[in-house]
Amino acid sequence: MSLSKYFKLFDISLQNTVVYRWNFLLRSLFDVMPLVGTVYLWRALFAARGQPIAGYDFEAMVFYFLLTLLVSNLITPADDDWQIAADIRDGQLNALLIKPVSYPAYRISLFLGSRTIHAAVTLPFVLLIFAVFHRYIRLPGHADTWLWTALSVGMAAFLQFFITYSIAMLAFWFLEISTIIFIVLSFEYFLSGHLFPLDLTPPWFQAAATWLPFTYELFFPVSVFLEKTRGPALYQGLLIQAGWVVLTWLAGRAMWSRGLRRYGAYGG
Amino acid sequence: MKRYWDVYKILLRNSIIREMSFKGNFLLWMVTELLWFLGQVLFVDVLFLYTDHIGNWTKWEVVLLIGTHQIISQIFQAVCYMNLSNLPELVRTGRLDLMLLLPMDAQFSVSTRQFGLDNVVNAGIGVAFVLFSLGKLGVVPSPGQVGWYVIAVLLGSTVHYSIMFALATFSFWIVRAQGLIYGYYSLINVSRYPSEVFGGLFKFVFTWLIPVIVVANSPARILARASVQPLGLILQLAVVSALSLTLSRLFWRRALRRYSSASS
Numbered sequence: 001m002s003l004s005k006y007f008k009l010f011d012i013s014l015q016n017t018v019v020y021r022w023n024f025l026l027r028s029l030f031d032v033m034p035l036v037g038t039v040y041l042w043r044a045l046f047a048a049r050g051q052p053i054a055g056y057d058f059e060a061m062v063f064y065f066l067l068t069l070l071v072s073n074l075i076t077p078a079d080d081d082w083q084i085a086a087d088i089r090d091g092q093l094n095a096l097l098i099k100p101v102s103y104p105a106y107r108i109s110l111f112l113g114s115r116t117i118h119a120a121v122t123l124p125f126v127l128l129i130f131a132v133f134h135r136y137i138r139l140p141g142h143a144d145t146w147l148w149t150a151l152s153v154g155m156a157a158f159l160q161f162f163i164t165y166s167i168a169m170l171a172f173w174f175l176e177i178s179t180i181i182f183i184v185l186s187f188e189y190f191l192s193g194h195l196f197p198l199d200l201t202p203p204w205f206q207a208a209a210t211w212l213p214f215t216y217e218l219f220f221p222v223s224v225f226l227e228k229t230r231g232p233a234l235y236q237g238l239l240i241q242a243g244w245v246v247l248t249w250l251a252g253r254a255m256w257s258r259g260l261r262r263y264g265a266y267g268g
Numbered sequence: 269m270k271r272y273w274d275v276y277k278i279l280l281r282n283s284i285i286r287e288m289s290f291k292g293n294f295l296l297w298m299v300t301e302l303l304w305f306l307g308q309v310l311f312v313d314v315l316f317l318y319t320d321h322i323g324n325w326t327k328w329e330v331v332l333l334i335g336t337h338q339i340i341s342q343i344f345q346a347v348c349y350m351n352l353s354n355l356p357e358l359v360r361t362g363r364l365d366l367m368l369l370l371p372m373d374a375q376f377s378v379s380t381r382q383f384g385l386d387n388v389v390n391a392g393i394g395v396a397f398v399l400f401s402l403g404k405l406g407v408v409p410s411p412g413q414v415g416w417y418v419i420a421v422l423l424g425s426t427v428h429y430s431i432m433f434a435l436a437t438f439s440f441w442i443v444r445a446q447g448l449i450y451g452y453y454s455l456i457n458v459s460r461y462p463s464e465v466f467g468g469l470f471k472f473v474f475t476w477l478i479p480v481i482v483v484a485n486s487p488a489r490i491l492a493r494a495s496v497q498p499l500g501l502i503l504q505l506a507v508v509s510a511l512s513l514t515l516s517r518l519f520w521r522r523a524l525r526r527y528s529s530a531s532s
Contacts, residue, residue: 025447026442026447026448026450026451027447027450027451030447030450030451030454030455031454033454033455033457033458034454034457034458036458036470037457037458037461037466040458040461040465040466040467040470041322041461041465043465044322044323044462044464044465045315045318045319045322048319048320048321048322049318049319053318054318176293179293179296179297179299179300180296182300182304183296183299183300183303186300186303186304186307187303189304189307190307190310190311195307195311196311196314196315200314200317200318201314202317
């Protein structure tokens with residue numbers, strides 16, 4: 001199988017994203033607002049409390065949110081689920097099915113392409129935010145942390161994509177899947193550490209979260225970088241993360257092949 | 269005015285008929301909104317594991333604030349949200365032409381076509397949480413407080429509307445404007461926090477120019493604290509909502525002049 005066609009798709013996706021540059025520049029700009037709100041909120045909280053929370057002081061907390069912003073800018077799929085659902089619902093899939101490309105591979109190429117350009121364009125912007133908050137930055141003390149972080153961020157990217165992909169596959173069975181997308185999004189928002197670090201929750205909650213996929217979409221890679229997860233916990237986490245990547249991938253594949261049998265090729 | 273009300277009654281009836289014919293979808297949207305709301309309450313719960321006040325707000329006062337925010341945003345979303353988030357699509361495809369030809373104010377037509385019934389239920393959930401918080405706080409507001417609260421909530425919804433309307437209007441310049449709808453949620457995000465946590469230029473800008481900070485804070489304060497003078501807060505809300513409504517209207521007029529339709 002030649003990979004070059006997928007590189008071409010990757011390239012098309014890059015160009016597509018650039019065409020709608022306003023759209024994602026605005027999105028990144030709007031990311032700042034909740035961040036600033038969060039910083040203010042935690043400042044007030046730490047002022048009222050006067051001591052660290054679950055090992056975070058105010059600076060560490062701000063750095064945590066900066067990292068979540070960076071990681072989600074790097075890896076979170078933008079509207080891949082909507083596009084895939086639209087492909088299926090409107091019958092645009094027909095044009096792709098008759099071409100000698102694998103649809104899942106086609107989608108992965110587009111995902112990687114749009115993520116790359118998004119990262120390249122928003123990175124200066126994110127770095128600027130980091131520069132503004134430079135006092136809060138604490139680099140890891142151990143060199144191997146960088147390696148583990150890279151591995152875990154990479155897996156988080158694929159985990160996020162495969163979850164998105166599997167949800168979008170539901171469009172084979174249901175006409176309207178936007179509610180399902182938003183329901184999953186709410187779980188991701190609250191349980192992946194987007195709103196608050198998961199180690200602030202009660203122990204029973206954390207124990208449950210260790211086995212959920214959401215933890216590994218964002219919180220886990222960040223906590224690896226912050227060196228809050230090291231040693232056996234790190235290896236266990238990486239294993240569970242890898243397990244979820246494989247599981248969601250298999251789910252996506254299974255749904256694709258079953259869905260295709262049901263596919264009615266409307267429109268076209 | 270009467271004509272607009274008559275038209276609105278018909279639109280309302282159509283929306284309700286449409287919603288009721290997709291019951292499954294209606295229920296799923298309710299669940300979705302409920303999950304998002306419960307997540308917020310969970311967040312407050314986590315925060316108050318580590319403190320007993322933020323600014324001078326106690327836990328149940330913050331829950332009351334979040335419930336109030338829920339009521340305000342759901343009232344706005346019931347009446348206008350869906351329509352405004354469709355505006356970029358109307359502009360892109362040129363279907364706005366039809367709206368402009370109607371013998372009505374175009375802003376009215378693009379803002380009010382569909383009514384979201386599920387949002388009414390979700391506003392009810394907000395009300396339930398507000399009542400529950402009042403119970404926990406042991407506060408029984410006077411009829412006067414309730415009256416001012418209702419007025420403040422409606423003014424707050426106007427602010428939500430103005431912000432979203434202005435954002436959607438940007439679509440006359442930018443073709444793909446989903447990012448703008450995302451912007452509504454980002455901006456409104458901070459209105460769930462007690463206003464005391466903010467400071468400096470940020471507080472000034474988002475109190476007076478884009479008044480997201482006061483939107484839910486003022487009504488919550490009026491309801492929860494009998495000692496608060498409502499008149500000043502109401503006056504402030506009235507000023508900022510009138511201002512933002514006017515500005516968004518002016519912006520819309522300007523944008524319309526730029527509209528060149530599409531296709532056909």
